[in-house]
Amino acid sequence: MIYRKFGNTGEMISALGFGCMRFPEYEKDGKKFVDIEKTDEMIAEAYKLGVNYFDSAPYYCNKNSEAALGHGVKAFRDKILLSTKFPGEGAEQPGMYRRRLETSLANLDTDHVDFYHFWGISRKYFDEVMIPCGLLEEARKAKEEGLIRHISFSFHDEPSAIKHIIDGSEERGVPMESMLVQYNLLDRSNEEMLTYAQSKGLGTVAMGPVGGGRLSAPTELYAKLTGGASIPTYELAFKFVLGNPDLNCALSGMQTLDMVKQNAALASKAEGFSKEEWEKLGSAMEDLKKFSELYCTGCKYCQPCPAGIEIPAIFNMYTYHNVYGLTGHAQHMFDEYVKKGGKLHADCKNCGFCEKKCPQHLQIRELLQKVEAVFNK
Numbered sequence: 466m467i468y469r470k471f472g473n474t475g476e477m478i479s480a481l482g483f484g485c486m487r488f489p490e491y492e493k494d495g496k497k498f499v500d501i502e503k504t505d506e507m508i509a510e511a512y513k514l515g516v517n518y519f520d521s522a523p524y525y526c527n528k529n530s531e532a533a534l535g536h537g538v539k540a541f542r543d544k545i546l547l548s549t550k551f552p553g554e555g556a557e558q559p560g561m562y563r564r565r566l567e568t569s570l571a572n573l574d575t576d577h578v579d580f581y582h583f584w585g586i587s588r589k590y591f592d593e594v595m596i597p598c599g600l601l602e603e604a605r606k607a608k609e610e611g612l613i614r615h616i617s618f619s620f621h622d623e624p625s626a627i628k629h630i631i632d633g634s635e636e637r638g639v640p641m642e643s644m645l646v647q648y649n650l651l652d653r654s655n656e657e658m659l660t661y662a663q664s665k666g667l668g669t670v671a672m673g674p675v676g677g678g679r680l681s682a683p684t685e686l687y688a689k690l691t692g693g694a695s696i697p698t699y700e701l702a703f704k705f706v707l708g709n710p711d712l713n714c715a716l717s718g719m720q721t722l723d724m725v726k727q728n729a730a731l732a733s734k735a736e737g738f739s740k741e742e743w744e745k746l747g748s749a750m751e752d753l754k755k756f757s758e759l760y761c762t763g764c765k766y767c768q769p770c771p772a773g774i775e776i777p778a779i780f781n782m783y784t785y786h787n788v789y790g791l792t793g794h795a796q797h798m799f800d801e802y803v804k805k806g807g808k809l810h811a812d813c814k815n816c817g818f819c820e821k822k823c824p825q826h827l828q829i830r831e832l833l834q835k836v837e838a839v840f841n842k
């Protein structure tokens with residue numbers, strides 16, 4: 466495993482981080498549970514292969530992720546870095562920050578969190594909630610008491626808001642120490658801000674660098690982009706993110722033991738892209754920008770759709786086709802979806818819920834029509 470200096474936090478972080486949002490689950494009496502046996506095995510394997518950063522959040526895996534993670538790392542808790550998040554809604558109520566932190570500590574079965582993130586914040590939230598409600602001050606107190614070791618944020622807004630948040634926290638004497646942002650070969654909008662964050666001493670983590678680990682099929686994408694010999698898209702995506710010297714850790718939402726092994730192997734290869742290769746690839750990637758109007762991260766905030774339309778699943782099929790060139794596979798997935806009675810745009814009730822919730826600001830209804838037209842040809 467390759468380790469990198471994690472900003473000025475004093476930590477060395479593994480190039481691969483374990484995103485704990487897709488643990489294997491099973492259903493019982495209509496409720497979903499994390500499969501603890503499988504999850505323990507995956508976490509232990511990741512640790513054995515050198516992963517030292519594990520990132521959870523209170524709502525992941527039907528609110529079971531933190532507890533499953535705490536269980537999985539119990540035997541080596543002090544050897545790894547635990548990260549979780551403060552959900553911002555309702556934060557105006559006095560004491561909410563502390564109550565939520567204590568709940569996370571109890572779920573994780575630990576006395577401290579190494580990185581506690583303000584979750585998915587925006588410039589507006591920073592200015593209108595975090596500052597007036599004294600949340601930075603709450604974080605500082607929790608840090609002084611040893612309940613959290615580092616103050617962090619994750620983010621959904623225009624890239625310039627990152628600078629606003631970093632500078633605004635620093636001016637108030639509670640500097641951010643690390644950040645978690647969207648960054649991958651399809652979405653480089655935060656690239657400049659990664660450089661800024663590093664210059665200010667923040668550690669940087671990318672979420673979704675390998676499409677949630679779903680891209681394992683070899684394609685000609687790399688060859689198409691660079692004229693070089695083909696490498697699997699999956700490997701390309703990973704190497705691209707880790708090729709950025711301003712990025713410390715690529716977080717992958719791993720679902721299986723194989724995925725853990727595969728990702729860890731990639732993050733352990735000494736040879737990444739050279740700066741020249743990385744830049745060449747970067748400029749070739751500009752060509753893919755035309756697809757970004759349908760860049761769905763699979764976050765599922767648009768779910769549940771009252772009409773039952775599985776929006777992220779449908780958009781994922783489109784990405785397979787349109788970006789990665791796996792058209793046959795994508796068409797098969799779509800046909801299967803329809804065969805099983807999957808709902809489509811024709812079932813839409815026009816409630817607008819999905820578009821209000823989508824952090825990528827996708828025009829979901831319009832895009833559904835566009836995608837379906839491609840597969841219904």
Ligand code: SF4
Nearest residue numbers: 770813814816817819
């Ligand atoms: S607008 Fe349509 S697709 Fe979006 S949540 Fe409502 S019913 Fe579902």
Ligand code: SF4
Nearest residue numbers: 761762764765767823
């Ligand atoms: S909320 Fe937007 S980005 Fe997230 S899964 Fe739905 S469509 Fe995709």
